[in-house]
Amino acid sequence: MSIYLDNNATTKLDKKVLKEMLIDLKGSPYNPSSNHFFGKKAHALLIQARAKIASILKKEKEEILFTSSASETLNMLIRGFSKKDAHIITTDIEHPCIFNCVKNLKNVSFLKTGPCGVVKEDQILSAIKPNTKLIVLSFVYSETGVICDIEKIAKIAKDNNIFFIVDGVAAIGKIKFTIPKGVSSMVFSAHKIHGPKGCSFAFIKKDFPYTPLILGGSQEYNKRAGTENLSGILGAAKALELAYDKIDQKIEKMQSLRDLLEELLKKELNISINGKGLRVCNVSNIAFPNISAEDLLMVLNQNKIYASHSSACTSRSFKPSRVLLNMGIKETQVKSSIRFSISRMNTKKEIIHASKTIIQCVKKLKNN
Amino acid sequence: MSIYLDNNATTKLDKKVLKEMLIDLKGSPYNPSSNHFFGKKAHALLIQARAKIASILKKEKEEILFTSSASETLNMLIRGFSKKDAHIITTDIEHPCIFNCVKNLKNVSFLKTGPCGVVKEDQILSAIKPNTKLIVLSFVYSETGVICDIEKIAKIAKDNNIFFIVDGVAAIGKIKFTIPKGVSSMVFSAHKIHGPKGCSFAFIKKDFPYTPLILGGSQEYNKRAGTENLSGILGAAKALELAYDKIDQKIEKMQSLRDLLEELLKKELNISINGKGLRVCNVSNIAFPNISAEDLLMVLNQNKIYASHSSACTSRSFKPSRVLLNMGIKETQVKSSIRFSISRMNTKKEIIHASKTIIQCVKKLKNN
Numbered sequence: 001m002s003i004y005l006d007n008n009a010t011t012k013l014d015k016k017v018l019k020e021m022l023i024d025l026k027g028s029p030y031n032p033s034s035n036h037f038f039g040k041k042a043h044a045l046l047i048q049a050r051a052k053i054a055s056i057l058k059k060e061k062e063e064i065l066f067t068s069s070a071s072e073t074l075n076m077l078i079r080g081f082s083k084k085d086a087h088i089i090t091t092d093i094e095h096p097c098i099f100n101c102v103k104n105l106k107n108v109s110f111l112k113t114g115p116c117g118v119v120k121e122d123q124i125l126s127a128i129k130p131n132t133k134l135i136v137l138s139f140v141y142s143e144t145g146v147i148c149d150i151e152k153i154a155k156i157a158k159d160n161n162i163f164f165i166v167d168g169v170a171a172i173g174k175i176k177f178t179i180p181k182g183v184s185s186m187v188f189s190a191h192k193i194h195g196p197k198g199c200s201f202a203f204i205k206k207d208f209p210y211t212p213l214i215l216g217g218s219q220e221y222n223k224r225a226g227t228e229n230l231s232g233i234l235g236a237a238k239a240l241e242l243a244y245d246k247i248d249q250k251i252e253k254m255q256s257l258r259d260l261l262e263e264l265l266k267k268e269l270n271i272s273i274n275g276k277g278l279r280v281c282n283v284s285n286i287a288f289p290n291i292s293a294e295d296l297l298m299v300l301n302q303n304k305i306y307a308s309h310s311s312a313c314t315s316r317s318f319k320p321s322r323v324l325l326n327m328g329i330k331e332t333q334v335k336s337s338i339r340f341s342i343s344r345m346n347t348k349k350e351i352i353h354a355s356k357t358i359i360q361c362v363k364k365l366k367n368n
Numbered sequence: 369m370s371i372y373l374d375n376n377a378t379t380k381l382d383k384k385v386l387k388e389m390l391i392d393l394k395g396s397p398y399n400p401s402s403n404h405f406f407g408k409k410a411h412a413l414l415i416q417a418r419a420k421i422a423s424i425l426k427k428e429k430e431e432i433l434f435t436s437s438a439s440e441t442l443n444m445l446i447r448g449f450s451k452k453d454a455h456i457i458t459t460d461i462e463h464p465c466i467f468n469c470v471k472n473l474k475n476v477s478f479l480k481t482g483p484c485g486v487v488k489e490d491q492i493l494s495a496i497k498p499n500t501k502l503i504v505l506s507f508v509y510s511e512t513g514v515i516c517d518i519e520k521i522a523k524i525a526k527d528n529n530i531f532f533i534v535d536g537v538a539a540i541g542k543i544k545f546t547i548p549k550g551v552s553s554m555v556f557s558a559h560k561i562h563g564p565k566g567c568s569f570a571f572i573k574k575d576f577p578y579t580p581l582i583l584g585g586s587q588e589y590n591k592r593a594g595t596e597n598l599s600g601i602l603g604a605a606k607a608l609e610l611a612y613d614k615i616d617q618k619i620e621k622m623q624s625l626r627d628l629l630e631e632l633l634k635k636e637l638n639i640s641i642n643g644k645g646l647r648v649c650n651v652s653n654i655a656f657p658n659i660s661a662e663d664l665l666m667v668l669n670q671n672k673i674y675a676s677h678s679s680a681c682t683s684r685s686f687k688p689s690r691v692l693l694n695m696g697i698k699e700t701q702v703k704s705s706i707r708f709s710i711s712r713m714n715t716k717k718e719i720i721h722a723s724k725t726i727i728q729c730v731k732k733l734k735n736n
Contacts (some may be wrong), residue, residue, distance in 0.1 A: 013393055
């Protein structure tokens with residue numbers, strides 16, 4: 001039995017998503033910018049996909065933008081943010097695509113979250129300066145699953161005329177939400193919800209001031225040039241639709257599996273959970289004292305249990321997680337920590353089998 | 369019979385390409401950055417695809433970069449070019465993704481090609497200034513099919529220590545070439561050679577100085593962050609392999625079909641070809657005097673013949689082609705011009721049928 005518990009890195013494509021993608025892939029020479037029959041058909045498909053996403057997110061279709069990845073969208077919004085020399089508020093535990101964008105900017109406050117793993121609204125309030133124009137935070141922290149109270153922070157942003165970008169990648173499909181009014185943009189990735197790699201969709205408020213990252217043709221309301229990845233876009237819309245179909249049941253299922261995993265491990269092992277804040281349903285970042293995460297991941301891999309030690313975008317190098325270190329967790333604990341991330345496709349049987357294997361592997365490593 | 373003659377806008381996906389893409393799409397949760405079994409498998413697939421492209425282009429695999437579109441790659445290379453305040457040489461007939469990038473820069477010479485449709489090497493030589501650091505040109509002009517002698521210009525670039533970016537999108541698979549030594553980068557798009565939309569591959573010389581467009585994870589040799597679009601990359605490599613399989617025969621076929629189209633039309637109609645320079649095998653940009661291209665395209669569309677009046681990236685608006693206008697072609701002629709672009713999937717039967725239909729439609733429109 002092969003058990004995949006690294007769903008915050010990427011997920012298995014849903015067969016229904018593939019079916020939708022094949023409309024483009026099997027079909028015809030579809031360029032949504034062409035003016036003939038095929039172009040008009042492609043354009044109609046593109047509009048339908050955008051409308052589907054807009055309807056699920058309860059936003060206008062003109063506010064939905066497709067790009068090739070959440071990294072691209074976040075780079076575009078942060079580096080393209082047109083209020084120059086503005087003060088920016090973020091944390092030092094954001095995804096590399098945010099962290100590596102803002103760390104090169106001049107006027108940034110990197111708030112510390114502590115072991116809680118998320119900032120509190122009073123921290124935001126204290127950090128605001130007269131020239132603060134942008135806040136960038138994750139809705140859910142992908143490495144720990146800790147949830148940020150974006151509703152409260154959106155209110156602060158709104159009251160203070162500050163733009164607010166939210167990385168929604170690890171949140172969507174795992175938590176029910178309405179995008180609060182004070183949020184300027186929320187960015188998502190299809191491949192984290194059983195959709196295709198190579199497609200991101202984002203809500204971007206009409207008044208958010210930014211320069212496009214890719215200039216050229218007039219695609220995507222003149223905001224993102226280049227022939228649209230139609231199969232990716234169709235797949236993304238379908239993936240979102242599926243994620244929202246009986247979403248309560250899906251969330252409940254993931255939560256019960258995640259809780260079961262922690263419960264079974266706690267019975268036999270002395271573990272602790274990284275991230276003390278409220279967590280989303282599908283993530284468990286676990287410290288196994290006196291165990292090398294690198295060794296444990298290797299042994300688990302041999303036993304066909306797949307997890308990771310940090311976000312996939314940094315996990316080929318075995319450096320200890322910047323996110324956990326910046327949360328103030330000791331390096332020894334960080335080096336003993338593994339992230340398990342569950343999807344709606346995992347089963348109870350898998351979790352029971354995985355728990356047994358993890359316990360065996362940890363005990364073996366301890367005896368070595 | 370439905371006849372698609374707009375292959376420079378996009379092409380039909382080859383079934384063999386789809387089969388290759390399904391390795392990722394049907395398969396497993398493949399993130400090439402993950403460190404477990406699935407990640408390593410995905411990483412191996414990515415490396416193979418890159419090696420395949422490198423081998424066909426006769427370059428090192430570290431010199432092949434994947435992005436989401438040729439527009440993205442060209443934006444990255446031009447706007448990210450790190451020699452600031454350098455003088456740049458280009459023309460005013462480049463694709464929008466080049467034209468819209470350079471037109472915002474300060475120190476650019478836009479050379480005029482005249483009705484020939486391509487710059488001559490002596491024009492380049494005369495335009496060089498002491499601070500000229502970059503030349504950006506198309507290998508083949510997508511709207512006219514006119515070929516640029518990049519070999520001669522590459523030599524000039526090399527002799528003068530100037531970086532040279534080549535848009536190879538309309539060239540690859542349509543002309544046999546070796547990338548000359550003086551070329552710093554050549555950029556391609558998979559969906560123009562029966563590959564998927566959403567994937568570009570480019571040769572970028574190791575010494576080409578540029579800032580990445582997308583910061584974040586360490587994917588693509590730290591040059592382009594974001595989870596790799598593996599199905600797109602596998603499809604792109606396969607599409608290139610197929611384009612190079614018996615490439616002489618494929619080019620000969622396209623050339624004979626294109627020549628046949630022009631011959632049949634010339635017999636019955638008073639037409640002229642836009643772009644006096646040497647042309648690639650698959651493009652025919654034809655002026656039909658006293659006929660509105662917009663009307664003709666509409667009538668052809670009703671008769672299931674699909675062509676376009678300019679590059680797809682601008683063709684939803686019915687503005688006369690900037691490329692043809694800037695070549696010095698009169699506006700009346702530009703407004704009467706249509707681009708037919710052929711692929712290896714077109715047949716002689718199609719061309720004969722299309723020619724008949726075009727002749728009928730033109731004659732009808734003239735009598736109206």
